[in-house]
Amino acid sequence: MREIIDDIFDIEGSVLITGVLVGGKQVDIAISEAGTIVGIDEKNGARDAVEAEIVVDGSESIAIPGLVNTHTHAAMTLLRGYADDMPLQDWLTQKIWPLEAHLTGDDVYWGTKLACLEMIRSGTTAFNDMYFFMDRAAEATDEMGIRGTFAHGFIDLSMEEKREAEIKATETLVSHIKGLGNPRLTAAVGPHAVYTVSPDGLSWCAGYAKEQDIGIHIHVSETEKEVVDCVAQYGKRPPALLDECGCLTPRTVAAHCCWLDEADCRLFAERGAHASHNPASNMKLAVGRAMPYHHLKDAGANVCLGTDGCASNNNLDMLEEMKIAALLQKFSWNTQTLLPAGEAIGIATAGGARALGIGPGTLTVGAPADIVLIDRRKACTTPLHNTDSNLAYACNGSAVHTVLCSGRFVMYDRVVPGEAAILKGAAQAAAALVQRAEEAE
Ligand SMILES: C[C@H]1O[C@@H](n2cnc3c(O)ncnc32)[C@H](O)[C@@H]1O
Numbered sequence: 452m453r454e455i456i457d458d459i460f461d462i463e464g465s466v467l468i469t470g471v472l473v474g475g476k477q478v479d480i481a482i483s484e485a486g487t488i489v490g491i492d493e494k495n496g497a498r499d500a501v502e503a504e505i506v507v508d509g510s511e512s513i514a515i516p517g518l519v520n521t522h523t524h525a526a527m528t529l530l531r532g533y534a535d536d537m538p539l540q541d542w543l544t545q546k547i548w549p550l551e552a553h554l555t556g557d558d559v560y561w562g563t564k565l566a567c568l569e570m571i572r573s574g575t576t577a578f579n580d581m582y583f584f585m586d587r588a589a590e591a592t593d594e595m596g597i598r599g600t601f602a603h604g605f606i607d608l609s610m611e612e613k614r615e616a617e618i619k620a621t622e623t624l625v626s627h628i629k630g631l632g633n634p635r636l637t638a639a640v641g642p643h644a645v646y647t648v649s650p651d652g653l654s655w656c657a658g659y660a661k662e663q664d665i666g667i668h669i670h671v672s673e674t675e676k677e678v679v680d681c682v683a684q685y686g687k688r689p690p691a692l693l694d695e696c697g698c699l700t701p702r703t704v705a706a707h708c709c710w711l712d713e714a715d716c717r718l719f720a721e722r723g724a725h726a727s728h729n730p731a732s733n734m735k736l737a738v739g740r741a742m743p744y745h746h747l748k749d750a751g752a753n754v755c756l757g758t759d760g761c762a763s764n765n766n767l768d769m770l771e772e773m774k775i776a777a778l779l780q781k782f783s784w785n786t787q788t789l790l791p792a793g794e795a796i797g798i799a800t801a802g803g804a805r806a807l808g809i810g811p812g813t814l815t816v817g818a819p820a821d822i823v824l825i826d827r828r829k830a831c832t833t834p835l836h837n838t839d840s841n842l843a844y845a846c847n848g849s850a851v852h853t854v855l856c857s858g859r860f861v862m863y864d865r866v867v868p869g870e871a872a873i874l875k876g877a878a879q880a881a882a883a884l885v886q887r888a889e890e891a892e
């Protein structure tokens with residue numbers, strides 16, 4: 452493996468992964484130069500699909516589709532450990548928003564580089580991001596080689612002047628991302644939540660997302676207070692308000708969804724909206740209830756998985772998040788059979804890919820070659836009675852050893868190009884950010 456490591460990140464040719472375990476079977480996976488899976492076969496049939504430029508021995512690996520993190524604020528890696536053990540509203544208003552007021556574009560660049568590094572190292576190949584200075588987040592993501600969907604966090608606090616500024620920021624970002632013409636980078640509209648965006652702001656976001664044919668990324672029903680306040684102010688629950696404003700669509704990814712009731716779940720299913728489960732953040736911020744996964748599933752709504760930002764998680768490890776999701780669901784709803792291992796993997800892969808519109812999120816012919824190789828020589832993969840169980844319940848991101856996105860290597864044998872410089876740049880940016888905030892106090 453070692454001989455080809457120096458130039459493997461620059462090669463843009465076809466790839467063959469031999470003898471890798473997929474769904475309990477030893478197969479070869481052939482990947483075209485264009486970055487698509489063109490063959491997957493047990494009996495060496497895939498070998499005929501490409502004249503491979505790179506052949507990787509997969510016999511010590513399990514292959515899974517790239518993990519899709521459907522709700523994060525990537526650059527919040529810089530805020531990791533800055534404010535812990537607080538309720539959501541105090542956490543946001545007393546600690547997070549005052550520090551974010553001092554953010555710069557360079558901070559977001561370095562924070563996103565660090566986030567991408569961490570995501571790649573734990574098997575994530577696509578993420579749904581909502582934050583600020585998102586042109587710099589897209590730049591960082593492009594350099595790291597994975598997929599990102601970028602939304603400006605739209606917060607108008609019911610003020611006309613703020614709304615106009617947020618509209619401008621959203622339009623500028625969307626035209627910038629579209630102008631890049633990079634299939635790995637897409638734009639979305641990011642109304643923060645019903646308690647920070649007016650109905651006029653929400654309606655504008657819905658209309659603009661429709662006009663631009665892009666997604667909507669929003670926090671929904673995270674706390675009981677959000678629901679109670681929404682009913683008091685608007686006479687309806689958050690999903691009904693969002694629906695009235697046109698924000699519940701097949702392109703909407705709604706984060707948290709902890710306090711949805713059964714009718715809300717049915718509305719999600721009817722509108723084709725996607726519910727992103729963020730269990731670690733929900734438990735850490737003690738929002739009081741887990742997403743009603745069973746009601747969403749019974750209604751037929753798509754559920755996907757996300758970590759939220761590093762100030763409320765405090766990492767971006769989607770393998771770890773799968774286990775937390777499965778355990779939280781079983782515990783909260785007192786049902787051992789709820790969210791079994793295979794389904795937990797499904798919401799982190801196919802469910803996420805469906806939510807972000809990036810193919811089937813499976814290892815099948817025609818799918819984008821977003822592939823994660825998990826080391827079979829680890830304690831967490833020994834023994835392998837049931838691969839899904841090992842992946843969902845025993846492993847975390849440290850078992851990932853090679854990652855491809857769109858057929859290109861972004862990590863090989865646990866090496867990610869530029870890692871030391873990213874750690875240094877991000878640490879310096881985080882320290883300078885806190886210093887600026889303290890000096891301004
Ligand atoms: C984009 C803004 O969203 C803020 N944020 C981060 N995590 C959460 C959460 O769990 N609920 C609501 N808002 C959140 C982030 O700090 C940005 O200000």
Ligand SMILES: [Zn+2]
Nearest residue numbers: 670706759760
């Ligand atoms: Zn969030």
